[in-house]
Amino acid sequence: MLRSVKNTKTQPNTNAGIPVNYELLAELERRAGALEPNSQQLDDLFTQVEEYSRQHIANVCETPAFVKSKDQSIGLLSSPITETGISLDAVLKLLYDHVDHEGINSGSPRYLGYIPSGGLVHSAFGDFLAAIGGRYAGIFHSAPGAVRMENMLVRWMADVVGYPKGTGGYLASGGSIANLSGIVTAREAHRLRSTDYDRSIVYLTKHTHHCVDKALRIAGMENCVRRRVGEDGHCRMSADALERRIGADKAAGLNPWLIVASAGTTNTGMVDPLEDIASIARANNLWLHVDGAYGAFFALCPEGRTVLSGIDKSDSLVLDPHKTLFLPFGTGALLVRDRNVLGSAHGSRGVYMLDIDSDAHEPSPAYLSPELSKHFRGLRMWLPLKLLGVAPFRAALSEKIHLARYAYERIQSFDGFQVGSRPDLSIVTYRYIPKRGDVNEFNQTLVRNLHADGRVFITSTRIHSKTVLRLVVGSFRTHLDDIDESLQILRDHVEELENS
Numbered sequence: 001m002l003r004s005v006k007n008t009k010t011q012p013n014t015n016a017g018i019p020v021n022y023e024l025l026a027e028l029e030r031r032a033g034a035l036e037p038n039s040q041q042l043d044d045l046f047t048q049v050e051e052y053s054r055q056h057i058a059n060v061c062e063t064p065a066f067v068k069s070k071d072q073s074i075g076l077l078s079s080p081i082t083e084t085g086i087s088l089d090a091v092l093k094l095l096y097d098h099v100d101h102e103g104i105n106s107g108s109p110r111y112l113g114y115i116p117s118g119g120l121v122h123s124a125f126g127d128f129l130a131a132i133g134g135r136y137a138g139i140f141h142s143a144p145g146a147v148r149m150e151n152m153l154v155r156w157m158a159d160v161v162g163y164p165k166g167t168g169g170y171l172a173s174g175g176s177i178a179n180l181s182g183i184v185t186a187r188e189a190h191r192l193r194s195t196d197y198d199r200s201i202v203y204l205t206k207h208t209h210h211c212v213d214k215a216l217r218i219a220g221m222e223n224c225v226r227r228r229v230g231e232d233g234h235c236r237m238s239a240d241a242l243e244r245r246i247g248a249d250k251a252a253g254l255n256p257w258l259i260v261a262s263a264g265t266t267n268t269g270m271v272d273p274l275e276d277i278a279s280i281a282r283a284n285n286l287w288l289h290v291d292g293a294y295g296a297f298f299a300l301c302p303e304g305r306t307v308l309s310g311i312d313k314s315d316s317l318v319l320d321p322h323k324t325l326f327l328p329f330g331t332g333a334l335l336v337r338d339r340n341v342l343g344s345a346h347g348s349r350g351v352y353m354l355d356i357d358s359d360a361h362e363p364s365p366a367y368l369s370p371e372l373s374k375h376f377r378g379l380r381m382w383l384p385l386k387l388l389g390v391a392p393f394r395a396a397l398s399e400k401i402h403l404a405r406y407a408y409e410r411i412q413s414f415d416g417f418q419v420g421s422r423p424d425l426s427i428v429t430y431r432y433i434p435k436r437g438d439v440n441e442f443n444q445t446l447v448r449n450l451h452a453d454g455r456v457f458i459t460s461t462r463i464h465s466k467t468v469l470r471l472v473v474g475s476f477r478t479h480l481d482d483i484d485e486s487l488q489i490l491r492d493h494v495e496e497l498e499n500s
């Protein structure tokens with residue numbers, strides 16, 4: 001312990017016969033001292049960070065939903081990492097000027113693009129306390145409380161979607177990683193080896209999230225055959241087309257392996273017919289993985305539960321608490337119906353870890369996931385759920401569905417607008433048909449103009465080679481007034497563009 005190195009003058013230059021360079025150690029201790037702030041420095045950190053945070057929260061609704069600055073944050077680089085630090089004031093100013101007010105303001109109630117992430121403030125305190133406590137959440141022996149907390153959240157999510165008692169799962173960094181891990185679990189469950197890949201079939205649709213293709217590539221399974229199953233007329237997988245395709249593939253001597261169904265596609269928000277797909281999966285012995293990164297938490301509210309019927313019959317499921325549980329970025333989740341299968345796909349031990357499992361009362365995330373040392377993610381999810389209870393989350397999710405239905409009806413009533421399918425959950429697709437000129441071009445320009453305006457943020461996509469606009473109600477801060485205001489801004493821009 002360096003703490004015992006105090007007065008170098010009176011110390012002999014050996015310790016139990018071992019030579020010690022007291023002067024060097026004292027000098028290093030002094031120079032590293034900044035890593036351990038004294039109480040005054042701590043007070044300053046607390047006070048200034050608190051003030052910054054309060055200001056941010058107070059202004060988040062009024063700050064534009066999107067800002068594209070001229071310098072695109074390049075100014076940050078004019079303050080490089082150097083040998084000596086700068087003041088907290090100066091650091092917070094850099095954060096304010098170059099990070100926190102450029103690009104998408106994901107906390108804005110008028111951020112209606114992609115899939116909004118929440119940024120629930122209670123979660124930030126959870127992150128803070130997790131970092132302060134510094135528990136190592138990977139293994140039960142190291143932090144039984146942190147591991148029990150994560151497993152408790154896994155069981156809670158399992159109950160929300162109706163998964164059985166033996167469910168295993170963990171909190172990941174996001175939906176992409178959770179999908180990757182789910183696909184690897186499906187591979188191990190079916191004992192596929194590389195020689196099987198080019199005759200093993202994955203069934204998905206054109207609307208399946210691209211992270212599934214990415215996951216197959218990362219898992220070394222790019223050779224698997226992907227069947228883009230036909231749709232039902234509302235951008236959902238057609239169960240009939242799926243069944244026919246599987247039959248044909250079996251007859252051709254191939255190995256139908258995995259169905260990836262979407263419980264809310266990012267593209268259109270529509271939910272694949274999960275009950276029917278689950279029956280087909282069971283009858284044909286395929287693994288059913290459901291990507292519910294956007295939609296699965298809607299099972300918390302009655303409107304969503306109806307649409308998601310059958311989700312409980314899947315083999316594995318991804319949820320994204322940093323989307324529809326309104327947490328800040330950094331938390332996804334994987335659930336696997338049979339915990340043992342998850343464990344055999346991910347379990348691994350180092351020789352230096354042999355003495356830690358004798359007293360394990362709970363499965364450890366490190367043995368169920370790709371990570372070893374991991375962020376103590378449970379606290380950012382547990383804290384808001386404990387403090388607020390589940391009721392406000394249910395209400396907010398119901399509200400999102402009703403607001404999306406309202407927006408759908410409103411847009412449909414506007415002159416010149418065409419809407420897509422009635423939303424299953426909280427995404428509305430629509431486009432404006434201009435009086436003259438190219439429809440796709442008009443809608444692309446419209447989105448660009450809206451981004452330049454910044455008060456509302458919506459995004460576009462392509463459906464059946466048409467440019468379509470999306471409106472995603474996903475923030476807990478988005479209410480009726482925000483929808484009305486956003487639709488008014490949309491119409492103003494349409495009018496301006498028509499007249500230009």
Ligand SMILES: *Cc1c(COP(=O)(O)O)cnc(C)c1O
Pocket residue numbers: 115173174175176177179209211262264265266291292293294320332
């Ligand atoms: C967002 C999303 C993903 C990817 O999740 P990340 O958390 O962004 O990694 C996958 N699938 C769907 C349906 C999504 O909406």
